[in-house]
Amino acid sequence: MEGLIDATLTLLTDAVALLIFACAMGGGLVTGIIPGLSTTALAGVALPLTAALPLPYVMVMYWTLFVSGVAGRHLVTAEDGRQTASPSLRRSTVPSPTTLRIVLSGVIGAMLAVLLTEGLAGYVFFGFKAPEVFRLGFFALAVVAGAVSRTGVKGWLALLLGLLLGLSVVGPITDSPCYLFGSLDMLATITFVLLLIGCVVMPGMIDAATNKLVVLDSPSVNHTTLSAAAANAALLPLVAFGLPLSVGAVVMIAAVGLQGMEFGPLFLIEAEEAGWALLASAVWASIFAPLVGDLMASGALFLRKIPGSVVGAGHFVIAVVGVYTLDAGMHDDYTMLACGLAACLLRQQGYPLAFIILGIVLTQIAKPVFANVVSLPDAGVLEMLHRPVSAVLIASGLVVMAAAAMWRVGPPTVPEGEETDDHAGR
Amino acid sequence: MALRGIGRHRLNCSWHLGQGVWLTPRGVQSRTARCLGGATSQSPGARATWIIIPCLSAYVAAVGQLGFLLATPLFLTAIMLILSHRHWPVIAGVSIGISVIAVVVVVGLCDLVLPPGVGLFADFSAALIGMSG
Numbered sequence: 001m002e003g004l005i006d007a008t009l010t011l012l013t014d015a016v017a018l019l020i021f022a023c024a025m026g027g028g029l030v031t032g033i034i035p036g037l038s039t040t041a042l043a044g045v046a047l048p049l050t051a052a053l054p055l056p057y058v059m060v061m062y063w064t065l066f067v068s069g070v071a072g073r074h075l076v077t078a079e080d081g082r083q084t085a086s087p088s089l090r091r092s093t094v095p096s097p098t099t100l101r102i103v104l105s106g107v108i109g110a111m112l113a114v115l116l117t118e119g120l121a122g123y124v125f126f127g128f129k130a131p132e133v134f135r136l137g138f139f140a141l142a143v144v145a146g147a148v149s150r151t152g153v154k155g156w157l158a159l160l161l162g163l164l165l166g167l168s169v170v171g172p173i174t175d176s177p178c179y180l181f182g183s184l185d186m187l188a189t190i191t192f193v194l195l196l197i198g199c200v201v202m203p204g205m206i207d208a209a210t211n212k213l214v215v216l217d218s219p220s221v222n223h224t225t226l227s228a229a230a231a232n233a234a235l236l237p238l239v240a241f242g243l244p245l246s247v248g249a250v251v252m253i254a255a256v257g258l259q260g261m262e263f264g265p266l267f268l269i270e271a272e273e274a275g276w277a278l279l280a281s282a283v284w285a286s287i288f289a290p291l292v293g294d295l296m297a298s299g300a301l302f303l304r305k306i307p308g309s310v311v312g313a314g315h316f317v318i319a320v321v322g323v324y325t326l327d328a329g330m331h332d333d334y335t336m337l338a339c340g341l342a343a344c345l346l347r348q349q350g351y352p353l354a355f356i357i358l359g360i361v362l363t364q365i366a367k368p369v370f371a372n373v374v375s376l377p378d379a380g381v382l383e384m385l386h387r388p389v390s391a392v393l394i395a396s397g398l399v400v401m402a403a404a405a406m407w408r409v410g411p412p413t414v415p416e417g418e419e420t421d422d423h424a425g426r
Numbered sequence: 427m428a429l430r431g432i433g434r435h436r437l438n439c440s441w442h443l444g445q446g447v448w449l450t451p452r453g454v455q456s457r458t459a460r461c462l463g464g465a466t467s468q469s470p471g472a473r474a475t476w477i478i479i480p481c482l483s484a485y486v487a488a489v490g491q492l493g494f495l496l497a498t499p500l501f502l503t504a505i506m507l508i509l510s511h512r513h514w515p516v517i518a519g520v521s522i523g524i525s526v527i528a529v530v531v532v533v534g535l536c537d538l539v540l541p542p543g544v545g546l547f548a549d550f551s552a553a554l555i556g557m558s559g
Contacts, residue, residue, distance in 0.1 A: 202482065209478055209509060309509045313502055316482060320489060330490040337486045344479060 003272070004114055007280035010273075011060065017277070020057050024064035025285060029293045031065070032072015033303045037208065037311055039069030043251045044200035045315055047193060048322035051258045055271055058255050059278035063235075064285040066248050067106065070231050071289035074102055074224040099294045105225045106286030109232030113239070114279045118268055120240040125265035130372035137366030139396055140243045144358050146402075151352055158351040162359020166367070169195060172250075172257035173364035190335050192360065193254050194323065198339030199353050200247070201319040206344060208312030228290075232282045238263055239275060242365065247354050250361050477508055499526070 011017050031037045043065055050058045128136070148155040167179045171192035237243040242264035244250045253263055261271055268275040323336045343353055481504055488497035499522035 202479075205482065206478055209505065309505055313505045316485070317498055317501070320486060321494065324489075330486075333486050333489065337483060341479065341483070 001114070003118075003268075003276035004280055004283070007273070007276035008284070010056075010277070011280055011284065017057060017060055020061050021064055021281065021284070024061045025068045025289050025292060028065045028068025028285075029072040029289065029296065030303060032069045032074070032293075034306055034308075034311055037315075038204060039066050040247050040251060041200050041204035041315060042069075043248065043255075044197050045319045045322060047197060047251060047255055047258070048326045050255050051326065055256070055259045055261060055274040056277040058259065059274045060281040062252055062255060063278055063281045064289070067228070067231055067282060067285040068289040068293070070106075070224065070227045071102065071293045073227070074098070074290065074293065096294065099290045101225050102228045102290045103287055106228035106232055106290070107283065109229035110235075110279070110282040110286045113232055113235035113282060117236055117239050117279065120236065121265040121268050124240055128265075130369050134366060134369040134373045136241055136243065137362060137369060140237075140241075140245065141362050141366065142396075142398065143245065144355065144362065148352075148355055151355075154349070154351050155355055158346070158353070158355040159359045161351075162356040163363045165195075165356065166360040166363025169360060172254045172361065173262065174368070190339065193258065193326070194332055194336045195339045195360075196251065196254055196357060197319055197323060198336045198341075199343040199357060200251075201315055202337075202340030202344055203347050203353065205312040205316045208308040208315070228286065232286060235279065235282055239267055239278070240265060242267070244358065244361055247357055250357050253361060478505070481505060481508065495526070 011021060027042060028039055031039050031042050043062055046061070050061070053061075144159065148159050151158075168177045168181070168189055169192050170176060170189055177189050234245055234249055237245055238249050238252065242253075242262065244253055256263055256267075261267070261274075319336070320333055323332045324330065326332050346356070347353055481501065484504075485497060485501040488500065491497075492500075503522065
């Protein structure tokens, strides 16, 4: 809690941090309102521009953006409800009970992360050896596989493609390709940041330009409340274990990787200021974003009139400039374009891109620890099961995968010709 | 007399598309809509995807060859025109204006106030200056 208080004081006294917090909150709220925009796409666009920013500012910016994005989605529902309400209720500036529910659930999720992350990271650091870390990667893969099982063969193929790409792409976890496949030319491979931006920005641009997301149903209140809590609770596996369970978390990992850092049990020790800034921004954004959003709900209708093609084209222009800043050369832009074209083609054929991205990161987490496990003298499947944490993680992973497949948990199958919003990153 | 005849012949055969003349904005819109498979001015069809992707590729190539200053207004205008927004001239004009202001004024200010290598967004301002053609 001491770290949280210090980070809050820094946030209040540092003008740049406060400005970044306010801008990210505004950006997140607007992103949630405008059809065609998603916080993941906005975060991807901003990714290259954060390379020059200090890490605490980057943490504040990204998590405030994600939390405010969830609150912004609620604004659409709130404004729709306000249109049908009585005139006296319409003029009321008191926060609605729904808004207070979203604030409460977000704060509970954030406080859980604040209270548990430090202790859990310490336990993982001292108690986990290579086998346990590998089983942790297996557990995360099992969770993703459970979600994949609902999307059918194409989902599995997308995950396998991600696993394969994870072995040959540079970053966000590894500094060089894991396998060269017998060719030194593989050393000149693409970087993960460019692939991520291409995958996030170009399909988003096309969605926005062709107005596919305008027909989105407004999310239910329960869905938004759960999303607010889940968005902050996702901090726990991200900071304590270094495990991403959404595309938004992957963007965070890429942003931290650009600064030469890595999420995991040591993050709160090596980057203490940035870690606590992240947790503090989760708490304060959960409180302020829904309240500020409730006040600006009347402007939501105006924002929803902005043409999607303008938003999409603006996105793409900023992405091109941002990617250029990474190396001050156009070759990165060409690589990003090629990755984006491939992503568009894959998505056109019905392959979910989120699983490809998650597969890349999970491969890079699991592969090096798997190599360590195999090199142990008592390596073997049965020996690993004797370790209690390993056995529990394997069993949990298998149960999660089976349950998800049986009860159809995860994103629904997208019928051909129809598009839905990417909720994975929210 | 002969020239007038050729002109009329062209107008009848290929230049006139029923909804406008080929060289006018409305003509370009209707022709593009026809190429996209019947996309109307209000609802660009699903095939619009296949015209946006070449546009994005062309934009990246144009930034490399012409610079950010020239390529961006061209790209924004082309996207607005192709997607046939009702108010596309207004949107394109505003886009071009914002783009020019952003590149000329903001980069100019960055150059004066924040020389490349100084400040939070130094790399960004340096890159904008580099991309301005």
